[in-house]
Amino acid sequence: MPDAILVLNAGSSSVKYAVYRREDDGTLEVRLRGQVEGLGGAARLHVDDLDGAVTTRELGAGADHDAALAAVLEAVHAHLGDLTLVGVGHRVVHGGQVHSAPVVIDEAVLDALHRLEPLAPLHQPHNLAAVEAVGRVAPDLPQVACFDTAFHRTQPAVAQRFALPRAYEQRGVLRYGFHGLSYEFIAARLPEYDPDAANGCTVVAHLGAGASLCALDQGRSVATTMGFTALDGLPMGQRCGNIDPGVILYLLQQEGMTPAEIERLLYRESGLLGVSGVSADMRVLLDSDDPAAAEAIDLFCHRALREIGGLAAVLGGLDAVVFTAGIGEHAAPVRQRILEGLGWLGLELDDAANAADGPRITTPGSAVNAWVIPTDEERVIAAHAARLVP
Ligand SMILES: Nc1ncnc2c1ncn2[C@@H]1O[C@H](COP(=O)(O)OP(=O)(O)O)[C@@H](O)[C@H]1O
Ligand SMILES: CC(=O)OP(=O)(O)O
Ligand SMILES: [Mg+2]
Numbered sequence: 001m002p003d004a005i006l007v008l009n010a011g012s013s014s015v016k017y018a019v020y021r022r023e024d025d026g027t028l029e030v031r032l033r034g035q036v037e038g039l040g041g042a043a044r045l046h047v048d049d050l051d052g053a054v055t056t057r058e059l060g061a062g063a064d065h066d067a068a069l070a071a072v073l074e075a076v077h078a079h080l081g082d083l084t085l086v087g088v089g090h091r092v093v094h095g096g097q098v099h100s101a102p103v104v105i106d107e108a109v110l111d112a113l114h115r116l117e118p119l120a121p122l123h124q125p126h127n128l129a130a131v132e133a134v135g136r137v138a139p140d141l142p143q144v145a146c147f148d149t150a151f152h153r154t155q156p157a158v159a160q161r162f163a164l165p166r167a168y169e170q171r172g173v174l175r176y177g178f179h180g181l182s183y184e185f186i187a188a189r190l191p192e193y194d195p196d197a198a199n200g201c202t203v204v205a206h207l208g209a210g211a212s213l214c215a216l217d218q219g220r221s222v223a224t225t226m227g228f229t230a231l232d233g234l235p236m237g238q239r240c241g242n243i244d245p246g247v248i249l250y251l252l253q254q255e256g257m258t259p260a261e262i263e264r265l266l267y268r269e270s271g272l273l274g275v276s277g278v279s280a281d282m283r284v285l286l287d288s289d290d291p292a293a294a295e296a297i298d299l300f301c302h303r304a305l306r307e308i309g310g311l312a313a314v315l316g317g318l319d320a321v322v323f324t325a326g327i328g329e330h331a332a333p334v335r336q337r338i339l340e341g342l343g344w345l346g347l348e349l350d351d352a353a354n355a356a357d358g359p360r361i362t363t364p365g366s367a368v369n370a371w372v373i374p375t376d377e378e379r380v381i382a383a384h385a386a387r388l389v390p
Contacts, residue, residue, distance in 0.1 A: 089385030095147030151180030197320035208325030
């Protein structure tokens, strides 16, 4: 029976999944894909069997990551047909100092990854819950962890360092960076779209529920906006992004907030949701006529523009900007707002191409190219897993 790899990608607002058939020559053909989206609100399961049947099922307002995972495993089971699962690849957001490459999961690896949960509270517990859920139903099935942090380990030390006493760095307090599986996918595909940028200086904007930017120098990560945790950098759906650490001291010392309250504030009540008071979902904000929704979008675009400028300076130039993930791939007004701020670099937006979601969204005469390239973290995970399982 043909071999297949299952991929599970638990994000903060979604659980994405895919099944790939592994051909004799090692190539991977996607056979099933989908996601549970809208976790925390009205969660829906989407299933695409790639033969034209696309179904959606409401999971109800109370559905959490566990319910999402159970629904996903049921859908996968129902669609496997003659395929035999030979391995499972997981997105695991934090790999810490130890992991700069994907790894087959055993007891010791799992224990070590659990210890990183405080550094990625929106993701790591769900990523590892998926590993354990699969382990319960199929204890002998090899499982592979693919890390969001691994792609950034090529960065020079200066880009990974905080200005703290050295002892903290030795204890692992570093800028790790995230969304690395997505950046790995974009870096691999960029030569097909823009060979000059692939050999030069590119800023990739992964704008989803979590959002970050990555500076690619000839396809290698040299700097990124997320740091020790996935809180740093851009404001996100519910996360604050870059914040003066003095604010946290103030909340602790003057407002008497507990660490758990501050964690909830920074991870779940801030970002687009906190500033708008309306929603964490960019689709809802773009449709809203509430001035606070417009202000939240303003702040998101302002911060993205400011960070693109910083990364371009680190790269020593800018050949292309690439937009990806939920907002990056679909929110033309957000891309427009950010790119209008790069007019001084000679970047010239092609409005019609932008409205059509690309792929190229700048004019032929533009001094800097901009692209929309859909990311595919699942394919990157599948490729790593297929390589590591027998
Ligand atoms: N058509 C759209 N217009 C604007 N924003 C969108 C659109 N589609 C999706 N999004 C945004 O993308 C986010 C999800 O992005 P995604 O990359 O799938 O997230 P996750 O971090 O869960 O993987 C949603 O929360 C929503 O804000
Ligand atoms: C690391 C991170 O923020 O991931 P996501 O965007 O999937 O929430
Ligand atoms: Mg994501």
